[in-house]
Amino acid sequence: MEAASLKLGLIGNCAVSALIDDRARVVWACAPRFDGDPVFNALIDSPEGIGPDGTFQIMLEDFSHSEQEYRHGTAVLRTRLYDLHGNAIEIVDFMPRFFLYDRPFRPEMLVRRIRPLQGHPRIRVVLRPVIQWGSAQPSRTRGSNHLRFVGPDFTIRLTTNAPLTYVHDETPFALDMPMSFIFGPDETLDRAVEDAARTLEEKTVNYWRDWTRRLAIPLEWQEAVIRAAITLKLCLFEETGAIVAAMTTSIPEAPGTQRNWDYRYCWLRDAFFVVRALNSLSETGTMEDYLRWLRNVVAQSHDGHVQPLYGIGLESKLTEYMIPHLRGYRGMGPVRVGNQAFEHFQHDVYGNIVLGSAQAFFDHRLHQRAGADEFALLERAGERAFAIHDQPDASMWELRTRSRVHTSSVLMNWAACDRLAKIALQLKLPERATTWRERADLIKRKILDNAWSEQRQAFVESFGGKDLDASVLLMAEVGFIDPRDPRFVSTVDALEATLCDGPYMRRYEAPDDFGKPETSFNICAFWRIDALARIGRVDQAREIFEALLASRNHLGLLSEDTHPVTGELWGNFPQTYSMVGIINGAMRLSKAWDTKI
Incomplete structure (x- = not known):
């Protein structure tokens, strides 16, 4: 069989x-x-x-x-x-x-x-x-x-x-x-x-x-981009505007590891990346739907705390439990329903809220552009981001037994303050712009002082830490640092030497609750492509991008993880993070239309 x-x-x-x-x-x-x-x-x-x-x-x-x-x-x-x-x-x-x-x-x-x-x-x-x-x-x-x-x-x-x-x-x-x-x-x-x-x-x-004919697609890799865009659209629960991270539960991240999670919910982090990818194709309808959902999330967080994920109907309690009578994918249980991460403190969430909303203040195509009321809601998220920016959390990787001041979380707190400063200028609120700019600059100094490791010659996963983590690649993507800054270039080199298996890339080098990761986390490989292209290593980035496209299944879809030895897909499916990477990579690397016509 x-x-x-x-x-x-x-x-x-x-x-x-x-x-x-x-x-x-x-x-x-x-x-x-x-x-x-x-x-x-x-x-x-x-x-x-x-x-x-x-x-x-x-x-x-x-x-x-x-x-x-x-x-x-x-x-x-x-x-x-x-x-x-x-x-x-x-x-x-x-x-x-x-x-x-x-x-x-x-x-x-x-x-x-x-x-x-x-x-x-x-x-x-x-x-x-x-x-x-x-x-x-x-x-x-x-x-x-x-x-x-x-x-x-x-x-x-x-x-x-x-x-x-x-x-x-x-x-x-x-x-x-x-x-x-x-x-x-x-x-x-x-x-x-x-x-x-x-x-x-x-x-x-x-x-x-x-x-699809309304999408602003790149010259190259058009079929891959169209398929990724449709897949992302299908992950929108249009009634409420929530975007699920994947359609499945409990597909193991690697064979026999029990890294089996339920991804059928809306992570604010993943949803931001989906919105931004579709926006890059001029598909702003998904953003408008998502912002309806996001405003409700922020409005109901009366104490300022926002969970990293919610149910697609705004459910806040997603109690995790197992289904013992189901044998699991290839018999590799457990099968889980719910996700304990709703209890986590993941401080990058506030940056993802602001980043996911920012375009709505600038885009004249939208039926309802964001204004002063929406800015007031975002400032609530920004106040929380600044208040906890140097506090320990579970990180974007949702570590269940370890808490640190994670660089990627502080980075997103910086992004929240940075974007709020820009939005305030757009809304002609100079005093608020000054406040948020001062806060962003303060956080930036802390990251540069505390996340850099002289020993590793790289930005590391936590303040004062020593381990490497692919999430610091987002520094260039969110505009924190010039990608040609020697510190960022050195970081990319260190990550490639430590975390990469050919075109594939693992999330981090330190063991987590289940040991060291075995499979490549697909979005990290796409972050690497983006970083390489920004640095100027475009030929290398294109080569890796082609290899990742070749690892898709026969219909052009990707799950969360790829085994670097067998090339087999693992993890929940289809993973929005991974499909986002296809769009971002193609948009970053494609030749311009006027090179052909």
């Missing part, structure tokens, strides 16, 4: 999503939103391979091989399955998304369309949703052309023009005509199934193509 893998495609509509493997098996989907109970959970209950429970499969008899791709510029996935006898079928998967009555139409719905491509293929439909984290299956009832799956908290309907008896009994049958499966709300369709599915597909394709 083949092992589970991250050879997966993501489909979604900014309300719900699903992961589909290269044999067109739906192996992960949660309801009623990204952080809900999985309806399909085979991805994390598969020690030896993906079985039929917790999946939605269109199985081709005597399967031989498959091909899979996205329809260009869309979130519509197309899989072709071939058998040993020359027969073939095509499966098109998507979640409807388009505008209806001037509002986003994004139902909790999965549409699967299949058609014979050649020969006389025989298929078997296996639809086995689960409830209560896979501990039970919903009850089934049958209608004239639909099946209803009833759980304690929901009812889902499958409407199809396939023979319902064959679907219900999982009986193999000949596919001699196109068939569609609409899996979603318990509502009667107002037209024939095939007609409804075709219309939904056409409108969804048109939506995504209209969306």
Whole structure:
């Protein structure tokens, strides 16, 4: 039996999503939103391979091989399955998304369309949703052309023009005509199934193509950037504006390490990087949605403290617990729900709040530019950033048993004060600008005095420390230091010598709660690319960037980590941090359009 893998495609509509493997098996989907109970959970209950429970499969008899791709510029996935006898079928998967009555139409719905491509293929439909984290299956009832799956908290309907008896009994049958499966709300369709599915597909394709054609993409690596942009957009929970870090929980960062976490929540740090990457492509709609969510986060933090992450509905308590009956990805448990990091003090969060909001004060394209009221809210975050800028925290790496004054956290506190000074000038508030500039300068002096190690000839991970950490590469990215400053150049050299395995880069050298990291953290490798390009080592940066692109899966997606020896993807999937790196790298390194035309 083949092992589970991250050879997966993501489909979604900014309300719900699903992961589909290269044999067109739906192996992960949660309801009623990204952080809900999985309806399909085979991805994390598969020690030896993906079985039929917790999946939605269109199985081709005597399967031989498959091909899979996205329809260009869309979130519509197309899989072709071939058998040993020359027969073939095509499966098109998507979640409807388009505008209806001037509002986003994004139902909790999965549409699967299949058609014979050649020969006389025989298929078997296996639809086995689960409830209560896979501990039970919903009850089934049958209608004239639909099946209803009833759980304690929901009812889902499958409407199809396939023979319902064959679907219900999982009986193999000949596919001699196109068939569609609409899996979603318990509502009667107002037209024939095939007609409804075709219309939904056409409108969804048109939506995504209209969306992507408005992107300001670079000359080079266009397909990679478009795919990364669509993936980031799919991680937006549009109803509230929250952006999840990844769609999954408990995919190990490295094999057998128990570094298994739930990433289906909104980290302010990750969301800032997503917003900035999409802004660089002139896709400001996501920023506007996110700022709605962020304003609510800041407004509800009456004591000034802001958590590093929240639920996508602004939930502040994300108690972490394990699901003992699930075996985990490739049997590598535990499976966790919730994330203990909501209890952490991670002081970089205040800088991420201000950085994520700053463009809204300057961008004339926005429907609602930020003004004095929004500035007052940001100043609350800034006051907190300044008050705690030299206090120990858990760092951006969310260390659970160690607290220090981490350089990356102080750096982001500086960024909060620096950007507030610039915003104040934009708003013609010179006294506030002076206050924030003085505070930024004070923090900068502390970083330069306390984070530099003469012994390592590098900026190190904490004040007075000695260990190297890739997060200091952000010094150039946020404008703290001239990238050609000898201290920054020396830091890059030291990090390359200590943390890099070819094109890959680990987060830090010191052991953490689980020992020394084994896999490359993908965003760190992209930070390295940015630093090299800023220093002037563009050829080296381009070479590394091409190597990282080659490590993506067959559909152009990345997870959190890559194993430097096997090249296999590990960690939660798809990881927004990693997809951000693709966009940032391409925008930094691409030749200008006028070099070609």
